[in-house]
Amino acid sequence: MKNRKTLLVGLCGVSLLLAACGTASNSSSSGSAPGAQGFTPPKLSALTALGQPEGQLNVLAWPGYAENGSNDPKVNWVTPFEQETGCKVNVKPFGTSDEAVTLMKTGGYDVVSASGDASLRLVASGDVEPVNTALVPNYNDVYPFLKNKSWNSVNNVAYGIPHGWGANVLTWRTDKVNPAPTSWSAMFDPNSPYKGKIIAYDSPIYIADAALYLMAHQPDLGIKNPYALDDKQFNAAVDLLKKQRPAVEEYWADYLKETQSLKSGDGTIGTAWQVTVNLAKSGGAPLQSTVPSEGATGWSDTWMVATKSQHKTCAYKWMDYIISPKVNAQVAEYFGEAPANSKACAEFTDKSLCDTYHANDAAYAAKIQYWTTPIPQCLDGRTDVKCKDYGDWTRAWTEIKG
Template identity: 65%
Template sequence: MKRTLLKPAAVAGALLLALAACGTDSGDSSSDSGSGGFTAPDVPMKKSLGETEGEVSILAWPGYAENGSSDPKVDWVTPFEKKTGCKASVKTFNTSDEAVTLMKTGEYDVVSASGDASLRLIASGDVQPVNTDLLTNYADISSFLKDRDWNSVDGQMYGMPHGWGANLLMYRTDTVKPAPTSWSAVFDEASTYDGKVTAYDSPIYIADAALYLMNTQPDLGIKNPYALDQDQLAAAVDVLKKQKESVSEYWSDYLKEIQAFTTGDSVIGTTWQVIVQVAQGEKVPVQAILPDEGSTGWSDTWMVKADSDHSNCAYAWLDHMASPETQAAVAEWFGEAPANLKACDLTSDPKHCDNYHAGDSSYADKIWYWTTPVEQCIDGRKDVKCTNYGDWTQAWTEVKG
């Protein structure tokens, strides 16, 4: 997965450089225990905090660890260093695959892992279980982001939840009429907008097709869009191959998507809330919805290297990133809902949390957050083997041709 980072128009009307829900369609995501679908390696968990080690190496999506170099007013790394005495070195990455590869070098103490990377890091033993009792701000994190399939195994958390967001359906209001209410507009009815449909460019987008099939073809038996056996994956691939006939382009660069909607080369397709706001700020006639079937989405997690030599500084970083002040700053700069709702009182835009549905648990319950596909079916099935991320990567190559 590759994400595109933006700075919302609501903050400064400008953009940054590039960059990232398991719920249920019945709205009861809390029933998901976050088993992870496998037995995690025996990696020790930190029992207590000690003196900080003076340094910490951070691997992050662009925009998640700002030190003022992008904008002097945007800096939460320097306050962290002054408060903890931990000198922070930051390296950014552009894809989840890149993050996984870099973590395997052993050079980084913490990483902001998206749901299509986190389980891979847990299963390989590259990250450690996190003792949430040692994190002051963990109690203030929204409950629907805790103990989930992408950040925990057998009830054990493996990190500090960060921001989150939904993958929405955006359309040009002057072209797409009547207004869509379902993902059918870009799947079964995609030919209505032949050559003007856009879709997200990543293997994880297969889950969008799987979610649609889960709602429209119940006989397939899909219970979780990230837990697909071979037949279910094949069905999702068929949907995407048919959709491809009407696709104008697959996007991973937000600028290209905005440009395509501006020119009318694309009139309908998947997007993020922050992209909607930027496009509307540039007077592009677009709206976006969370369709009737619900949606996929993303929630990132700060994770700690399994054998980190700077684990006290690493824990200090996790706590700092979960504080209301930092959450408010990151949420506005990056364009997402904060995980800590106390941040909502501190955003410069008083409507930020409303725009991103930060405190709306019923909205969040409609989202199936990106989760790494693994062979052990995370939907509870024991009699079949599910497809893994490698299978999805190969399938996505077949879809795009």
């Protein structure tokens, strides 16, 4: 879990329209018309039936999603899966969505836990294929508001199994920050009293956080979707982040590094995942967190099957296992997110956490601006302008950090 700096994804990551960048199968089509996301998915088919488990599974996952006891002997849901299925699991954690996309292109992984800023890139490039949800029995218990969403399906064809979701929260040390902040202004206001102590996420997708802030504070810009930015809107968000840059003590890509910064007091306020808050608090740091008045960006993660996988039966067994009520609860409670399985809350050790994470709250889930890959076709429905694609976001992020 070393700190990983954001990786440039090359031409294949510049635009979802460059679907030819991947290696696509010539099997029967899952849909040949452009989807609402603005691209035509490659012609690929889902698995039709499970076979004999192949004995191995290579998992590419966010840290905390596929724990095997090596980080904490008490936290291990990989070993029971191996014993149950005979599929030996090799886990590779990644630090950013860009890293996940790059690693998936090597062809060395069977399944990946992809956030919305990676999932459609993987679909468009042909690196992942449609999934047959009928082969995943626990899919029936996934919350309806997580199914057939723009980041995990195209043309009503599922490309993955929902895993968990949550917001990128604002967190702060209560011994350093007073009064408790209720707005992202604590991080973006040039007169913030926390200059030099701010911690921000190290990824081009963080530009969306600035755009979300501008939606509330500069409504004249007309931003409706923080991932659909025309030239004027994009430049405003980039300028805001450039102004924030001198106030940032650290950009983080490894949540463990941010946890240490908050515990030591090097950073006093920042954007964080709930797992960061949980770990820092368990280590004695006086922290609180909130979703500010402007709302928040966030993630809804999807388990996806690699097109080139040689272990697809093991892959499907993993997807069904990882979203089963007990295991989905273990992962969600450890990582700090809402589970995908509607029966998982009953399996939580701390029953209050499902309320904390708003697991059953579809209205709350609808307020989160989930990570989504920016493309030239404006995701807010505008057709009279072009929006900045992920390549533009990546180049701008390099300039922002300097």
